[in-house]
Amino acid sequence: MPAHIQITSRSFLPFALAALAVITVACSGPTGSDEKATERIMPVARFEMAGAAAPPAVAADTENAESATASGQKDGATVYAQICKTCHDHGISGAPKIGDKAAWEPRLATGMETLYNSSLHGKNVMPPKGGNSSLSDEEVRSAVDFMVDASH
Numbered sequence: 001m002p003a004h005i006q007i008t009s010r011s012f013l014p015f016a017l018a019a020l021a022v023i024t025v026a027c028s029g030p031t032g033s034d035e036k037a038t039e040r041i042m043p044v045a046r047f048e049m050a051g052a053a054a055p056p057a058v059a060a061d062t063e064n065a066e067s068a069t070a071s072g073q074k075d076g077a078t079v080y081a082q083i084c085k086t087c088h089d090h091g092i093s094g095a096p097k098i099g100d101k102a103a104w105e106p107r108l109a110t111g112m113e114t115l116y117n118s119s120l121h122g123k124n125v126m127p128p129k130g131g132n133s134s135l136s137d138e139e140v141r142s143a144v145d146f147m148v149d150a151s152h
């Protein structure tokens, strides 16, 4: 039996060494794998940095889109639908309702220039340019034309 044990312990030795080797590698592992992890993360970090650089490009695109909109005038119907209808669809705060001939008649009698002026610079509760100062004078005038056309 002792011989048998001897053989076992002898045959165990390579395994023990192998195990030791594995443990050694495993212990030195963290440093090595950390470096590897860093290497593995680097491309991601670079990608994220590239991603962080992307928003200005998107912002530039939006700027272009906005300047394109600003250079192309909105027509009266569009301006009315976006800004003026808030009050003029329902006669809010005494606003003359679109299509209400009786409400528009006395105003029309004052002349288009008066109506343009009120719209551009405001009149009582009616805010200048309907409260949207980004509208061009031309856009406000065409919205007045649109309303007047629909109201007499």
Ligand code: HEC
Residues within 6 Å of the ligand: 079, 080, 083, 084, 085, 086, 087, 088, 092, 093, 094, 095, 096, 107, 114, 115, 116, 118, 119, 123, 124, 125, 126, 127, 129, 130, 131, 140, 143, 144
């Ligand atoms: C916040 C509500 C409001 C919005 C938005 C608004 N209006 Fe008015 N508007 C009024 C009111 C109230 C009056 C009546 C003012 C008065 O006669 O006292 C009025 C009057 C007018 C008149 C008649 C002015 C006059 O001299 O009799 C015109 C024209 C007019 N609005 C055009 C516009 C146009 C064009 C827009 C959009 C660009 C617009 N309004 C947006 C409230 C508004």
